[in-house]
Each structure stands twice: as structure tokens, then as C-alpha cells.
Amino acid sequence: MKTPSPETVSEAPISVEGLSPTLDALLSYAKSAGAEQCDAVATHGRSISVAVRERELEDIDSSEGRDVGLRVIVDGRQACVSSSDMSDMSLKMLAERAVAMAKLAPRDPYCGLAGKDLLSNPNDLPDLELFDPTLRTPEVLKTRALEVEDAALSVQGVTQAEGANASWASSAIYFATSEGFSAGWQSSRHGLSVSAIAGKNGSMERDFDYDGTRWLEDLRSPAEIGRGAGERVIARLGSRKIKSGQFPVIFEERLAGSLISAFLGAINGNAIARGVSFLKGRMGESVFGDGIQIIDDPLIARGQGSRPWDGEGLSVQKRTLIENGVLQTWLLNLSAAQQLGLETTAHATRGIGSPPGISATNSYLVPGKKTPENLMQDMGEGLLVTEMFGPSLNSNTGDYSVGVAGIKIENGQRAYPVSEITIAGNLNDVFRTMIPANDIKFDGATNAPSLLVEGLTVAGA
Template sequence: MADTPEALTQQLLQAAKVAGADTCDAIVVSGTSLSIEVRDAALEQAERSEGMDLGLRVLVGKRQANVSISDARPEAIRDMAERAVAMAKEAPEDPFIGLADAAQLATNLDTDALELADATAEPDPATLQQDALMTEAAALGVDGVSQVQSATAGYSSNDIWIAASNGFSGGYRRTSRATYCTAIAGAGDGMERDYDGDSRVFQSDLRDPTEIGLSAGQRAVDRLNARQPATGTFPVLFDERISSSLLGHLLAAANGATVARGSGWLRDKLGAQVLPSTMSVIEDPHRPRVTGSRLFDAEGLPTQRRAIVQDGVLTGWTLDLANAQKLGMTSTGNAARGVSGPPSPSNWNVAMTQGDKTRADLLADMGTGLLVTSLIGSTINPNTGDYSRGASGFWVENGEITYAVNECTIAGNLHDMMLALIPANDARAHLSRNVPSLLLEGLTLAGA
């Protein structure tokens, strides 16, 4: 039998059953990645990796264990299965674990319509190097840029297959093509840096490398001569580049694993208003050419479009089978896993409702305040929602950007912040987290 990911999952399941597992599931990931980095118009680093990782979860009664290896030889698989069963027998019982019933399993396994993989041939190293060189040259051509910290171009492809003893067996292939640049402007203690980049499933969708380099260079120059802002309470506009971090805090608090532990600042908010009534958060795992798309989750359940927040109201948690059992609910088809651990809840493609104003319109509306383009570190209490982060960006006076800002802290509480969001209309449609710039009134700034 050929050692394809599909065939290897069946070998893993068979070995687990022979070793004494009651039920089991397996995942195999076979991948290739290529990365080229240039510096000073010359090749700095070239990396290529090819490998295969095998993961096996076995259940003996209500006890489970996970083992992973990178050796596909039959004897290695046999030893892996025996080791996993021995570990499971010593593990504590968990009354909530188990595989999906056969009737729950996804039946549509044809992922072609999702366009997860580009059929175009893998780019050769010379092509990637040329992209990186173009990016670096464009950044260095921006007046005020003193050096380029990194200019890289890369490609990856992964074949993933998941199978379980309940009869599920399905897989897919993913590709990714990316270009990134980090530019530095100024000199000495006055140095500032910023970046730009793009990552797409299809090579033909990737932004031009010159555009990326120019943008990275200009962003770095714009940050020169930064100052600390005044301390006080001001409007804060989260730029689209970093606004998804706010959505990330909401999604983390609505994760079933968090809720099942009795923690999270949303734990008592199911059915309550958590966003303005004009805003929703929609998860859609079936968007073509988007990295978070999939037809089935890591437990073989069908994925579905769903509203996490509908018209401002929190409608449900993000659940896998085990956490749904703990909460007396049904899985939402959101199980994710790697080769070395059991499934856990995760979100797929998520979009937050956009507004009808541009970012420039929101800047004009805010009058005087802070435009945040970068966040540094965090002190966030996941149970109370108390929020404090280091930030940098630009000070706004009378709706106009006046100077760069650094070394400040923004603070508030996520409960209040989420209810006060005002969205722009600038979300990028190809991202798996589709979030526009977000304006918030009345955050506390600690600066000079």
C-alpha cells in the first residue's frame, strides 16, 4: 500500500485496534515549504523542508492518549499504537470524550469548490528570490528608509488526511504563497520600523512585490519622530491591520473550552447583547480561496455557516464534541487538532459587520484621539475583560493625522469596548478574519 496520507491513517487505525484501542482517530500531514530571504540585494537565506507527521489518538473506555511520530515505517506505527494504548490505560477517566456517531459525520467531502489549493506548479527558488529582491528594492527606494530588515518570499503546500474508527475518512490539500517586507527608517535611537506583506492561497492573487515594498517603506518613514501622547480619555481608532485582535478577544471568550471551565468574560452573556445592535459576527467556513475554509472539522463533523453574534446578541459558543458534552449542548463542527493533541474548539473564517464610512470618515468623526497601528504586549484579564495594551500609531487633531505616537498604553474593559464599536468599511475580503477599522470612544491613554 502506498504511503499516502490517506493510506497511512488507515494503517494507524488498524495498528491501534490490534494494540487494544476501543476507538481511535488519526491525522497525517504531509507538507513542503520553501522560503527565500534576501538582504542588500543578495541571497541571505534559503530554506526548504519536506516532511510527514503522523498523529494517533486512542480511547480505551473513557481514557485517551495521543502520540505523534514522523516515521511512517510499519514497525514505527505498530510501536506508536502500542505506546498510545499503554498510555491511555494509565490516563484519568474523562466522561465527556468520544468519537462522533456515524449519523453525525459529514457526507460532502469534495473540497474542490472551496479552492483550497493552487494547481499552479510550485515556484522555483529563483522566482521567489526575484520577488524578495523586488520587494527590498522598492522599500529602499522610499526616501528616508535606511535599511530593510527582511524581505522574504515563500511557498508551502500541505496534504492533510483525517480518519477515525467510526468510519470517517476525509482530506484536502492547501497551498500558500506569501511575500513580506520589514523596513527601517532613520538612524540611531530615532530608528523606526514597520512592515507589509501578503499571503494568498493562489499565487495569481498575490499583491505585487513592489507594492508591498513601497508600502512597508512608507509606513516606516511615517513613524519617524514619534512622541508620547497626552494622558487622558480619548477616542481610539484601531486600524484594520490590528482591529482583528479585538474580535480575537471576543472569540476566545466565546470558546466552549473556556466556558466549560467556568471562565471567560462572556461566560454569563449567552443571549445577551455584546455588540451594537447593528453588528453581527458571522462564521462561514465555505468561502472559496480563504485559508480558514473547510467542509468538515477534525472530528469529521460537517462545518456550517453560523452567527456567533446576531444583531449584537451572543447566540452560542464555539464547540467540539467533548466541550459540547460538558455544557449539555451540540457540537458546532468547530473541532481542530494537530498531530500531537486531541481536538479542541477553534473558529474558521469569521467576519464582523462593516459600516458605511471610510477610515478617513471615522478619523474626521473622532476629532482628537489616537489611531493605533501597532499593539505591543498585553495585560488582559480573561475573566473580567479588563484590557490594557502598549500601543503606537498616530495622533489625530481635528480629524487629521498630525504626528507619530509611541510608548503609550490604552486601557478599558472589553464589555464596554465591544458595546461601543463603530466599524469602518475597509475590511479585506480575502482574510479569514474579516474585520474593518474600529472606532472606540473614551479609552484611557497613558502617555507623557
């Protein structure tokens, strides 16, 4: 384990092991109160965030909290409760209340815990490097926030920087079940962000840059982030409207992941079981174009969505969601898998006060070979989208629209900035025509390179 730098250490790291006795007691109380099966999760988080403006401290937020959640199952009925009070008396009352609630709940034929044969082995877990022991003090974070603000203001034409922020967070999570699973892990996050403002001919523009990583050493420098925000806003000055029509559109790399997020929502097992997905009934069919691959990998070291097991204690693995354009699987937890007559894909997530949900882990679209500039040359005339706001998606049909700003492309080159535009289409068509560039960055839980999409309707002037 990496040794923390003395000048950045504020206090001892949060302990995973310290949460275990709380869950042991809670599960014991639940069984004594009449629970046939039960599981519980406990979290302990600590965070600091510092914001500056005009080289003065604007805001500082320091928080720490502990929470515990319990799910009990009685005669095919389940209930979930949560509390931030971890005293012995509170845990006992929490367990009794949960069992009383479960007895009054409607029957759920699909609720249940994973059997011992399905559970992950807590003693045989990969080292995913999710926890950086380097801690940050408010003083250090203020210095970093000032550096990112200065870097944004150093870009010629930038008149103001807002939201210059540096943050640090550390947390521990522990999960235990009455079937014998008991383990936890620690995680950390370091962040930097800033918004830059510039004006031209009475018109003001704003843009931003940011980064967030598990480990401090992976975080982009304040200078790079600040300059990035400044350069982006300068590129937007003098923006204008464009005429409506149908154009090819390139979604910039940092926005392209939103299209993959829409796909992930459409293959969520709960949506499929309810019949409210535009991809229902498409398993085994070509959803994307030939050659498109989409991967979900929970075992990426330092990944934003990495985890050693899922929210029901099951072993996780790398999975191919789309292979050569063909849909390979839904995302499933135990409940959705039973409803659909399939096996779980270990995509369960567990919140403090609710039954297991479903989510992807580290999902990404495998990049292509062409640069974004190559795609612009291929498209000839079209639109490069650099900002999106107010997206709307009909989950049943795939109809999609979003307000955007960006750069007009003419003769394969960046021509001028544009704004006040809406683009619309259907995601079934978007997925089929998608062409990936080679500029993917693994800076979030859902990632994609810049994506060229044909034939979207652009509503401008």
C-alpha cells in the same frame, strides 16, 4: 485544476491519497491492540522561504516533513501519540503504546468520537479552492524577495530594508476514524513581506508590510508591498509622546482583527466550560452595540481559515456569532458541547499529538458604511493605532491593555505620529462602543474593518 507554469514548477505536488494507506494501517493496528474507538491524522508538508538583504541572499530554508498522530479510547480513557516515522513497524508500536497509555489515563466522561450519523460525507464536499498547484523554486522566490526589497528602498527617506522574504508552502492532511470517516485535502500558501527602516534627527523607526494568500494570483505585488512598508515607516518619523487622558481610539484595519480574536477566545467552549471567560453566562445578551454582526464562515473560497469539515469529521457551516450585538453561540467541539449540554458547532480542530481542540474558521465583523476618514472626523480628537505590541488580557474580567504607536488625530485630521503609549480598558466596554468602518480586507482567518472605540485610557507622557 489550474496548470502550473513550467518555469515555477520544482517537483510534483504532494499527494493526499498517499497518506490514506498509512492511516488505514494505523487504525487497524490500534483496534488489534485493544482500542474501542480511534482516530488518526497524517500530514505531509513542503515549504521554501528565501530572505535577502542588501540585494544578497541572506537565508534560504527548504523543509519537508511527514507526521502522523493517533488517538485511542479505551473504557472512557483516551491517549494521543504521534510520530514522524511512518514505517509499518513504527505504526504498530505507536498503536500499542497508545493503547497502553490510555489504559492508565484517568476517565474522561466527555471523550468520544462522532457517530456515523454526524459525520460529514467525504464524497459531497464543496470545492473551497484551498490548493494552488503553482509551485515555486528558490530562484523565483529570490527574485520576488529582491523586488520587494527594491520597492521598499525606492521610497524616499527609507535607509534600509530588512526581512525581505518570499515564501511558498504546500501541505496535505488526511483524517480517518474507526467510525468510518476517511478523507483529506490539500492546501497552499504564498507569502511576501518586508520591513523598512528610516531615521530622522537621530531617531530610527521601523514598519512593515506583508501578504499571504492561498493562490499566487491573489498575492499583492512586490512593488505594492515594498512601497507600503516604506510609506508606513516614513509616516512614523518624528513621533512623540502625548499627554495621558481618555480619548476615542481607532484601531487600524490590519490591527482590528485582534479585538475579534479576543472575542473568539472568550466564546471558546473550553473556556466557558472551565468558567474562565469574561463572557460566561452572556449567551443571548447584548455584548456588542446594536447593528454589529460577526460571522464565522468555513466555506469561503480560498479563505485562510476555510475547511471542508472540522477536526472530528463533522460537516461545517456558516454561522452568525453576533447578530445585532447579541451573542448567539459558543464555539464547540463534541467534548465541550457535552460538558455544556449543547450540540457541537463543528469547530473542532485536530493537532498531531493532542485531542481535538476548538477554533474559529474565517471570522469577520461585517463592515459599516463610513470610511476611516469619516470616523476620524466624527471623533474630532483621539488616536489612530497603527502598531501594537505586548497585549495583556485578563480572560476572567476582560481587562485589557496594550502598548501602541500611531497617529494623533486633531480636528478630525491626522496631526503627527506618536509612540511609547499604552492604552487600557475593559473589553466589555470596548465591544459595546465599537463602530466599524467600511475598509475590511479578507487577508487572514480573522478580519475586521478599522474600528472606532470610545473612552479608552491612554497613558503617554
